[in-house]
Amino acid sequence: MNLLQAVRLAFGAIMSNKLRSFLTMLGVIIGVFAVVALVSIGQGATSQVTAEIQGMGSNLIVLDIRGRGGLDSLTLDEAVALAKRPGVSAVAPVVDGYATVKFATESNYTSIVGTTSAYSFVRNHFVDQGRFLADVDVQNRLKVAVLGAEVAENLFGELDPVGHEIRINGSAFTVIGVLEEKGFSLGGPSDDFVIIPASTAERLLRRQGIRTVYLQAESAATVDLVVSGLESLMQLYFRDENAFSVFNQAEILDILDEVTGVLTLMLGGIAGISLLVGGIGIMNIMLVSVTERTREIGINKALGAKKRDILLQFLIESVVISGVGGFIGMVLGYGTVRLFSGLFGLTIAFSPQVVLTAFTFSVFVGIFFGLYPANKAAKLNPIDALRSE
Amino acid sequence: MIRLEEITKTYQLDGVEVNALRGVTLNISEGEFVAIVGPSGSGKSTLMNIIGCLDTPTSGKYWLKDHEVSKLSDNKLADIRNRLIGFVFQSFNLLPRLTALENVERPLIYRGVPKKERRMLAEKALERVGLQDRMFHRPNQLSGGQQQRVAIARALVGDPALILADEPTGNLDSVSGREVMYLLKELHAQGRTVLLITHDTDIARQAERRVKIFDGRLQEEGEVVL
Numbered sequence: 001m002n003l004l005q006a007v008r009l010a011f012g013a014i015m016s017n018k019l020r021s022f023l024t025m026l027g028v029i030i031g032v033f034a035v036v037a038l039v040s041i042g043q044g045a046t047s048q049v050t051a052e053i054q055g056m057g058s059n060l061i062v063l064d065i066r067g068r069g070g071l072d073s074l075t076l077d078e079a080v081a082l083a084k085r086p087g088v089s090a091v092a093p094v095v096d097g098y099a100t101v102k103f104a105t106e107s108n109y110t111s112i113v114g115t116t117s118a119y120s121f122v123r124n125h126f127v128d129q130g131r132f133l134a135d136v137d138v139q140n141r142l143k144v145a146v147l148g149a150e151v152a153e154n155l156f157g158e159l160d161p162v163g164h165e166i167r168i169n170g171s172a173f174t175v176i177g178v179l180e181e182k183g184f185s186l187g188g189p190s191d192d193f194v195i196i197p198a199s200t201a202e203r204l205l206r207r208q209g210i211r212t213v214y215l216q217a218e219s220a221a222t223v224d225l226v227v228s229g230l231e232s233l234m235q236l237y238f239r240d241e242n243a244f245s246v247f248n249q250a251e252i253l254d255i256l257d258e259v260t261g262v263l264t265l266m267l268g269g270i271a272g273i274s275l276l277v278g279g280i281g282i283m284n285i286m287l288v289s290v291t292e293r294t295r296e297i298g299i300n301k302a303l304g305a306k307k308r309d310i311l312l313q314f315l316i317e318s319v320v321i322s323g324v325g326g327f328i329g330m331v332l333g334y335g336t337v338r339l340f341s342g343l344f345g346l347t348i349a350f351s352p353q354v355v356l357t358a359f360t361f362s363v364f365v366g367i368f369f370g371l372y373p374a375n376k377a378a379k380l381n382p383i384d385a386l387r388s389e
Numbered sequence: 390m391i392r393l394e395e396i397t398k399t400y401q402l403d404g405v406e407v408n409a410l411r412g413v414t415l416n417i418s419e420g421e422f423v424a425i426v427g428p429s430g431s432g433k434s435t436l437m438n439i440i441g442c443l444d445t446p447t448s449g450k451y452w453l454k455d456h457e458v459s460k461l462s463d464n465k466l467a468d469i470r471n472r473l474i475g476f477v478f479q480s481f482n483l484l485p486r487l488t489a490l491e492n493v494e495r496p497l498i499y500r501g502v503p504k505k506e507r508r509m510l511a512e513k514a515l516e517r518v519g520l521q522d523r524m525f526h527r528p529n530q531l532s533g534g535q536q537q538r539v540a541i542a543r544a545l546v547g548d549p550a551l552i553l554a555d556e557p558t559g560n561l562d563s564v565s566g567r568e569v570m571y572l573l574k575e576l577h578a579q580g581r582t583v584l585l586i587t588h589d590t591d592i593a594r595q596a597e598r599r600v601k602i603f604d605g606r607l608q609e610e611g612e613v614v615l
Contacts, residue, residue, distance in 0.1 A: 001499055009498075016486045299482045302443060303543070304471020304499040306464050382443045386482065 001309045010316035013289075021321060024285045027278025028325030028362050029332065034271035035358040036333025042264030043349035044341070049256050051347075053249060055182070057124040059217040060249045061226055063234070065210070068243040073209025076198055080116065082215060085229055087222035092119035094212040095198050097205035102167040103155040110151055111193040112168065114201020122216045125190075130162035130177030137176075138197040145173040149181035150191035168194065169204060223248050268354075275358075278325070279365035282318050286373035290314065297377050298385025311378035318370025319363060326362030330355050390550070390582050391417040391440065396449035398435050398605075409435040410446070411605040417584065419550070422577040424585040424596035425607075432605040434555065437586045441474055441553050442466045454550065471500050475544025477573075479556035481536045483528040483543075489515060490524040493543045500547060514542040518572060534565025541572050545581075552576055552583045558592055570595055 014021045063082075065073055079093035095114035100107055119125075120132045127146060137144050145166060152161050161175045173196065182190040202208055215230070217223045227246050234244040290297070297310055334350065341348040398410040409432045417423050427433040438444035439451065442458055445466075451458045456469060476482075483492045493511040502510070515524055518538040528536050537557060544552055554573060558566035570592065577583045577597075585596055593599050599610040 001501060005498055012486070295482075296484055299484060300495065300499070301467065302441070302470060302476050302482070303496040304467050304547075306467040306499070308464075309499055383438050386443070386478075 006312045006316050009313050010320050013317055024282055025321050025325035027281035028322045029329040031275030031278040032326045032329025032358045032362050033333045034274050037336050038267035038271045039354045040337045040348050040350050042267045044347040046260035047349045048347040053253050057122050059223055061215040062247045063213040064245045068238050068240040073211050079210040079213050087218050087226040088215050089218045090118040090122050090216045092116055092122040092214040093210040095201040099169045106155045108154050113193050113195050114198040116198055122214045127177040128180040132177055138199050141199045143173045144176045146177040146195040148179050148191045148193045152178045279369040283369035286318050290373050290377040294385050294388040297380050298382050301382035307378040311374045314374035314377045315370045319366040322366025323363045326359045330359050390419045392452040394450040396446045399447045413607050420580050422583045422597040424593035424599045426593040427602035428588055431602045433586050433602045437555050442470050473550050475549040475552045477540050477544050477554040477557045479559040481540045485528050488525045489539045493546050496547045510546055514546040518542045533561050537569050552581055555586045
């Protein structure tokens with residue numbers, strides 16, 4: 001008996017008991033559906049987080065200073081001088097704090113970032129209207145401000161803020177620009193903050209010294225070099241490795257990748273268990289089917305069916321059930337994922353590998369859980385099988 | 390054709406040994422029509438199972454055509470059942486889900502005959518038994534006699550050398566029974582070996598040769614038991 005013939009016989013048997021076949025299939029459908037949907041959501045979250053971190057600026061390195069004793073920061077000049085180190089293409093020191101920002105009757109308590117002109121491209125955050133800080137603004141301690149998109153919206157509404165005067169903790173500042181909207185972002189405020197020159201910020205916030213420096217490496221290849229150079233320099237300066245910390249984007253990405261990877265694996269694992277349960281359902285039904293069809297098996301054996309023929313027929317039955325179930329689950333998973341990403345604007349990565357893996361796995365579930373019942377059927381003694389009612 | 394030598398068969402039934410066959414020796418030549426007659430419990434079903442290659446003897450030797458069957462593997466036995474033997478059972482043993490035509494096709498499926506040829510042969514076999522207008526009926530849409538005729542078509546479709554009929558009329562009314570016996574006699578007239586197993590002496594009388602079985606031992610008709 002060839003394979004095609006065995007498939008025909010299996011289909012005949014499946015179709016003769018449609019409801020039962022469908023219910024058996026349902027276990028696999030749900031399993032594959034869950035795997036496809038959950039893993040897609042997990043991978044979507046991963047890619048979203050990755051995109052956001054990459055959006056923080058390319059080849060970004062962050063130097064955080066906690067300090068030791070009285071020595072708890074760098075001076076602005078020292079921080080700016082870091083730009084001259086090998087492999088560093090730009091440096092944006094940050095003096096930050098909170099202040100009340102007022103325009104007319106509107107008032108906002110928000111984050112103030114005192115920095116230099118380099119901030120814009122180091123953090124990959126550009127102005128939407130007006131201009132960003134220039135070096136002259138920093139050198140002359142000018143009272144100019146660049147507003148985050150949310151602050152601009154809160155204070156000015158529809159009005160164009162550029163050229164207007166705002167008050168930050170009572171001092172008058174001229175708005176020179178508004179930043180583009182970034183939406184949600186990891187690692188600090190993205191739209192709800194005001195940028196002023198670092199030199200001005202030191203006075204306004206009454207804080208001397210720089211505690212955060214954003215550096216941009218020339219290329220991905222020089223990131224490690226810059227990080228290790230920076231670490232040894234800071235070690236020399238503070239003589240305490242706990243006084244500072246250096247992060248780079250790749251490191252953060254790695255950590256997050258690991259976290260989201262574990263999450264995806266967990267979701268996939270839970271979904272995988274449901275697929276396994278579906279497989280057990282197949283085995284259960286196949287065993288019942290073998291018992292019910294004992295006489296049929298006996299007749300076939302009397303007519304010349306070999307062990308292999310019977311084995312093949314039952315095995316193909318279970319593989320067809322799980323395979324068709326897997327296919328339906330796959331299509332259903334794809335549809336649901338699409339629908340959800342459309343409805344809720346979720347980022348969903350739909351990877352063909354996951355779909356293919358889930359489908360292949362479902363077929364293997366069919367083989368694995370079909371083997372025992374099929375073998376049981378094949379081994380039946382023809383006389384006993386014929387005698388059964 | 391068939392040669393049995395000192396065949397014994399012993400079962401274990403709930404730990405008790407049952408000697409179903411106690412040394413059966415039998416020769417049937419090509420083209421004979423033989424009836425094996427015996428009451429229930431005489432061992433005739435066991436004998437039929439062994440001759441039909443559905444079971445293997447505990448001891449003794451069995452030749453079917455040129456094969457020494459007692460030595461063959463399960464797979465080889467399946468092949469012999471498929472090619473050399475056509476079964477007709479008391480309870481018809483048709484597959485209920487399949488049409489008459491599909492039932493008749495079944496042995497050819499296991500032989501690996503291509504679909505077109507299979508269909509043609511099955512149609513021919515059904516015509517032989519006069520069921521050409523019942524090909525697409527399922528067993529439950531057929532009368533007992535018709536079902537048994539489908540079973541005979543199934544038995545002869547593979548052109549086997551031996552037709553093995555186990556109480557073929559046992560579940561039939563007398564008219565259907567006569568039809569079935571007529572078909573079997575016709576098959577025999579065409580040169581096939583037919584082995585009939587029955588407890589009914591009226592049926593057995595229609596065979597050329599009768600062999601009695603009692604308590605697991607054979608006795609040719611006319612033989613004197615000492």
